[in-house]
Amino acid sequence: MPLPTPSPTQAAPSLPRVPLEQIDVRALSKEKIRELFRTGKLPTVEAIVEEIFMRATKMGAADIHFEPIEGELRVRLGHEGVLKRLVSLTSDMNDNIMSVLKTRAGLNQFEKKKPQEGRYSSSYHGEPLDFRVSIIPVLNGERAVVRILRKTSQIARVEELGLSLYNLEQIRILLRQPKGLFLVTGPSGSGKTTTIYAALNAVESPEKCVITVEDPVEYRLPYASQVQLPSDRSFNFADALRAILRQNPNVILIGEIRDAETGIVAAEAALTGNLVLSTMLADDALGAIHRMLNIGIQPYWLASTMVGVIYQQLMRKICADCKEEYQPAEEELKLIAPYLPEGDKVFCRGKGCPQCEGTGHKGRTAICEIVSVSPKLRDLIFLRGSILEMREEASNYGFSGVRVDAAQKVAYGLTSIAEFVRVLG
Numbered sequence: 028m029p030l031p032t033p034s035p036t037q038a039a040p041s042l043p044r045v046p047l048e049q050i051d052v053r054a055l056s057k058e059k060i061r062e063l064f065r066t067g068k069l070p071t072v073e074a075i076v077e078e079i080f081m082r083a084t085k086m087g088a089a090d091i092h093f094e095p096i097e098g099e100l101r102v103r104l105g106h107e108g109v110l111k112r113l114v115s116l117t118s119d120m121n122d123n124i125m126s127v128l129k130t131r132a133g134l135n136q137f138e139k140k141k142p143q144e145g146r147y148s149s150s151y152h153g154e155p156l157d158f159r160v161s162i163i164p165v166l167n168g169e170r171a172v173v174r175i176l177r178k179t180s181q182i183a184r185v186e187e188l189g190l191s192l193y194n195l196e197q198i199r200i201l202l203r204q205p206k207g208l209f210l211v212t213g214p215s216g217s218g219k220t221t222t223i224y225a226a227l228n229a230v231e232s233p234e235k236c237v238i239t240v241e242d243p244v245e246y247r248l249p250y251a252s253q254v255q256l257p258s259d260r261s262f263n264f265a266d267a268l269r270a271i272l273r274q275n276p277n278v279i280l281i282g283e284i285r286d287a288e289t290g291i292v293a294a295e296a297a298l299t300g301n302l303v304l305s306t307m308l309a310d311d312a313l314g315a316i317h318r319m320l321n322i323g324i325q326p327y328w329l330a331s332t333m334v335g336v337i338y339q340q341l342m343r344k345i346c347a348d349c350k351e352e353y354q355p356a357e358e359e360l361k362l363i364a365p366y367l368p369e370g371d372k373v374f375c376r377g378k379g380c381p382q383c384e385g386t387g388h389k390g391r392t393a394i395c396e397i398v399s400v401s402p403k404l405r406d407l408i409f410l411r412g413s414i415l416e417m418r419e420e421a422s423n424y425g426f427s428g429v430r431v432d433a434a435q436k437v438a439y440g441l442t443s444i445a446e447f448v449r450v451l452g
């Protein structure tokens with residue numbers, strides 16, 4: 028089977044130029060591929076990588092995984108929280124592929140024993156994108172993940188995050204506070220950044236001085252001064268924050284609180300009268316409060332500055348083109364029953380169609396839980412109360428967990444029980 032020669036003049040930028048399907052080791056034997064290589068009919072590694080990037084960016088993937096596994100170099104795309112195999116290349120391409128990725132991200136070609144990280148910018152399909160490349164040595168070679176960061180200038184408003192009316196109102200109340208610490212938490216890839224920018228958009232005004240410190244800057248804000256951490260690490264979040272405080276800001280956005288030092292300076296900034304917005308990895312909203320205490324922030328500081336915490340995750344929505352109503356079986360219903368709202372419920376699922384590539388899901392929505400720090404909860408933070416005590420107090424104050432929010436979206440037929448179980452267990 029001869030491979031068509033890719034012709035750049037012929038192909039439109041968004042059309043596949045390398046027929047990946049024809050060099051897939053799961054479709055074609057390795058010998059056949061080696062023969063193509065020997066006869067010069069195999070596309071160059073550079074062209075193969077470019078084709079993978081073209082396809083990943085076209086479908087809106089969040090990341091590309093290059094994984095050397097038994098007998099192949101598997102390439103998978105992460106899209107809406109789920110990995111999907113794109114192509115399997117021969118294992119002997121691993122070195123060359125890594126070499127192309129290292130060149131693009133400005134990494135050391137000869138380093139194969141230590142993890143490396145780099146980033147670069149490029150445009151695909153007319154859209155400027157940032158790529159973060161992470162390479163780690165594994166048993167069969169090196170494994171790379173390329174995260175694709177979209178520099179969308181369009182920042183969501185809090186109304187566009189897909190929050191329930193109740194949660195939206197909660198956030199609006201929290202953001203009316205002139206000072207304090209406001210955290211958005213969740214696992215990685217849960218849309219924290221989108222939410223924190225939307226929150227910043229909601230509080231900014233021409234009378235306020237807004238300064239951000241980010242690693243890297245993901246959205247350009249017309250009204251703020253943005254500090255990007257240098258790639259040589261000559262200063263960190265905490266250094267930048269200390270300097271920012273001398274510039275008399277009103278609102279500070281910190282990309283992420285990853286360590287004690289940043290957490291402490293963030294609390295200090297909130298204590299001196301700033302509204303500080305930041306993100307943090309955590310398992311739930313109250314867990315974030317405990318994590319702040321555990322990394323060494325004084326309970327007194329946290330108690331007097333914490334305004335509220337949002338914990339969020341993303342769930343796939345049912346594809347609108349193949350959605351159908353159905354009556355779930357008793358067993359299935361049991362998984363979600365404790366969290367379902369009262370009243371009428373419409374259970375739906377996606378049959379699978381070409382629009383959703385047979386998955387039955389398309390697009391995502393945020394599910395969340397919000398803790399507003401009540402006076403009593405403030406006391407509990409000061410006394411380092413247990414999560415259980417904090418949960419009880421928060422519940423008295425209107426807190427309901429992320430499962431309740433997710434179940435509500437299932438009951439409205441927006442997402443499915445299967446998706447609820449996939450995301451929340």
Ligand SMILES: [Zn+2]
Nearest residue numbers: 346349380383
């Ligand atoms: Zn569909």
